[in-house]
Amino acid sequence: MREFLPSGTQIEVVENAESTTGLVLIPDIWGMRSLFDELAARLAQEWNVSVAVVEPFPEAPGETIEERFAAVPKLDDTRLLDDLDAAAKRLGKSRNVLMGFCMGGMYCFKASSRDTFAKIASFYGIIVLPENWQGPGQREPIQHMAAGHPERVLAIIGGKDHWTPRLDVEKLIDLRAKVALYPEADHGFVHDPARPSYRPADATNALAKARDWLLS
Numbered sequence: 001m002r003e004f005l006p007s008g009t010q011i012e013v014v015e016n017a018e019s020t021t022g023l024v025l026i027p028d029i030w031g032m033r034s035l036f037d038e039l040a041a042r043l044a045q046e047w048n049v050s051v052a053v054v055e056p057f058p059e060a061p062g063e064t065i066e067e068r069f070a071a072v073p074k075l076d077d078t079r080l081l082d083d084l085d086a087a088a089k090r091l092g093k094s095r096n097v098l099m100g101f102c103m104g105g106m107y108c109f110k111a112s113s114r115d116t117f118a119k120i121a122s123f124y125g126i127i128v129l130p131e132n133w134q135g136p137g138q139r140e141p142i143q144h145m146a147a148g149h150p151e152r153v154l155a156i157i158g159g160k161d162h163w164t165p166r167l168d169v170e171k172l173i174d175l176r177a178k179v180a181l182y183p184e185a186d187h188g189f190v191h192d193p194a195r196p197s198y199r200p201a202d203a204t205n206a207l208a209k210a211r212d213w214l215l216s
Contacts, residue, residue, distance in 0.1 A: 001013050001014075001015075003090070005054075005083055005086045005087065005090065006086060007058075007079065007082065007083055007086065008058070009054065009055055009058060009083045009086075010032060010055045011032075011052050011053060011054050011055065011087055011090070012032060012036065012037055012040055012051075012052070012053040013050075013051070013052050013053075013090065013091070014040045014041050014044040014050065014051040014052075015044075015050050016044045016045075016048060016049055016050045016051075018048065019044075019048050019049050019050050019093065020093055020094050020095060021048075021049045021050070021093055021094075021095045021096070021097060021215065022049065022050050022051075022052065022088055022091030022092070022093035022095070022096045022097070023043060023044075023047070023049040023050065023051045023052075023091075023096075023097050023098075023099060023214070024051075024052050024053075024054060024084055024087045024088050024091070024096065024097070024098050024099075024117070025039070025040060025043075025051055025052065025053045025054070025098075025099050025100065025104075026053075026054055026056060026084070026098070026099070026100030026101070026103075026104030026105075026107050026108065027053060027054075027055070027056065027100070027101065027103075027104050028101045028102035028103055028104055028188070028191070028192075029056075029065070029068050029069070029072070029102055029103040030068070031055050031056060031057055031061075032053055032054075032055045035191070035192060036053045037053070039053075039191065040052075040053050047211055047214075047215065049097075049215075050091045050093060051091075052087040052088070052090060052091050054080075054083050054084060054087050056075065056080060056103065056104065056107065057071060057075070058079065069132065069133070072103065072132075072133045072135070072138075073132070073133055073134060073135030073138060074135060074137070075135065075137060075138065076137030076138075077110055077137055077138060077139050077144070078137070079137070080107060080110075081107075081110060081111055081113070081114060084098065084107070084111055084114075084116065084117075085114060085116045088116050088117070095118055096116055096117050096118060097117055097118055097119045097120065097121075097214040097215070098111055098116075098117040098119075098120045098121070099120070099121045099122075099123070099210060099214065100121075100122060100123065100125065101123045101124070101125075101188070101190070101191045102123070102124060102125070102126075102163075102187070102188060103125075103126070104123075104125070105122035105123045105124055105125025105126070105155075106122075106125040106126040106127075106141050107125070108120050108121065108122035108125055108153065109122055109125050109127065109141035109142070109144060109145050109153065109155075110139070110141050110144040110145075111144075112144060112145050112148045112149050112150055112152055112153050113144040113145065113147050113148030113149075114148065115149075117152065118152065119152055119154070119213055119214045119215075119216070120152050120153045120154070120214075121153075121154045121156065121210035121213055121214055122153060122154070122155050122156065123156045123190050123191065123206070123210070124156065124157060124158055124161055124163065124164055124187050124188065124189075124190075125141065125155065125164075126141065126163055126164070127141055127142055127155075127164055127168035127169065127171060127172060128140060128141070128142060128168050128171070129141070142168075142171050142172075142175070145172075145175055145177065146175060150172070150175035150176055150177045151176050151177070151178075153172075153177040153178065154177070154178045154179075154180060154209065154210060154213040154214075155169070155172050155177055155178070155179045155180070156180045156182070156190070156206045156209065156210065157169055157179060157180070157181050157182070158181075158182050158184075158185030158186050158187060158189050158197075159181055159182060159183035159184060159185060160183075160184065160185060160186045161185070161186055161187040162187070163187050164187075169181070178213070180206065180209050182199070182202045182205075182206065184199070184202075185197070185199055185202050189202055189203060189206075190202070190203040190206050190207065191203075
């Protein structure tokens with residue numbers, strides 16, 4: 001069900017009355033769409049959680065990847081992290097966890113600076129901002145983590161992903177975040193079966209790892 005946060009940000013909510021856990025989900029750079037509606041509904045049932053999917057862009061950034069990349073430097077960390085907190089509050093559960101993919105995985109790292117989420121699972125989140133993603137409202141993910149709770153983070157990483165190079169992954173390890181490395185996987189290998197990089201067996205394994213981490 002589509003709703004709006006007090007900020008005006010759109011969210012998709014899937015209620016599970018039997019659950020005591022709220023899962024906030026951040027999409028990739030393409031934002032909210034049927035792929036994440038279906039994922040939210042499936043996780044609500046299979047993981048026994050209530051789910052809120054949060055749209056990362058306050059305004060439609062365009063339909064091409066170039067337009068969306070150009071919109072990232074305009075994002076404001078405080079606004080988006082406040083939206084994640086508000087989504088958790090909307091779910092009204094006693095325990096909140098967070099999961100995100102790609103750009104959403106990057107914001108999972110940033111959200112570890114807050115106290116809202118007991119556990120966080122980041123799928124191939126950017127660890128160090130590319131130069132063309134830097135902007136006045138953006139702070140490095142690794143800086144957010146260092147100032148917060150890196151021990152709450154599970155980072156799921158593909159060994160062939162150029163967005164998460166080895167030296168950046170070592171920064172996560174230095175902060176004592178937990179890292180699950182899939183050596184043969186490239187970027188986006190879990191959440192979208194339509195991607196050429198999708199790896200069914202690794203995807204199943206990685207989601208199981210995330211579930212165990214988040215719900216433990």
